Amino acid sequence: MTAEVGRYMKISTKGRYALRLMLDLATYNTGEPISLKDVARRQQISDKYLEQIIPSLNKAGYVRSVRGAQGGYLLTRDPGEYTVGMILRLTEGDLAPVNCVGENPVSCDNSENCALAKVWSRVNDAVNQVVDNITLADLLDWQTDYTNQYMI
Amino acid sequence: MTAEVGRYMKISTKGRYALRLMLDLATYNTGEPISLKDVARRQQISDKYLEQIIPSLNKAGYVRSVRGAQGGYLLTRDPGEYTVGMILRLTEGDLAPVNCVGENPVSCDNSENCALAKVWSRVNDAVNQVVDNITLADLLDWQTDYTNQYMI
DNA sequence: TTAATTCCCACTTATTCAATAGGATTATAG
């Protein structure tokens, strides 16, 4: 009886892949740069698409790039210093379910009288509460077998 | 520094309008059927679009329709019996952020080893926890002035 | 000097969102 599924309330591949990328860098870190080609192979994601995702992580200082042969990317911090929320917000933008709540709320004609704004605000808080309290270190812990891929 | 905003994690107009529609029916209920034209005027939503949204609410038995002149729609239950989650799930489908968690999870190659599935599952739980614990009666309470519109 | 890599930007294809449009059916009021 449920409606046919749309893309409502869904995370995009950009955000999911960014997380898998960061988790891959954390998992296979040796101190040497890791190339996107390696990440792409392990994660079964197009390397060209990863190339499009990583600049925002790079510009934000979440990773450091090393150009040229044997180059690649490295995390700049300890895995425990990255929350899932940081990474998602960078690649997906605001996680709020509507534009009138969240980081840069768009005000509407009747915000103080709007019962639904309260709903969206609570949803926003609940989502952020989750993603801001999980770090890459937690994800490393939750992986039972580091050699497998994470297909989500 | 945030990414340009997409539609990630957003509720669609369908779900938002369905909530406003149901809340309008609750707010202006007199026992007589309320026409979509009236709802559309009050909520400033296209009546033709509302016409497209209401069949699922009707088929699910959330509203009752009265055809012909002076016809319209009526809630079939007490406002306290409708949760925001019921209404959203009917019009938006599953609220899970990815397809591998939620009502009808699509299994993937490596679900038990997937650290990210745990993240999505927690997000899903958090969202549902909010929307399943707010009823139309709560929304009625939260409205300070019943004569205004709810523009969200 | 070659090969491997990041970097940058344009392009594409399919899907989805958010409506609009037209008309058939049903019932009420006069």
Next chain:
DNA sequence: CTATAATCCTATTGAATAAGTGGGAATTAA
């Protein structure tokens, strides 16, 4: 009985977005 007001049903549309592909320039290690 007839005009009108409403639900019902299905098709179409235009714009935006998602999710990638493609080409090539710049940089660096071996």
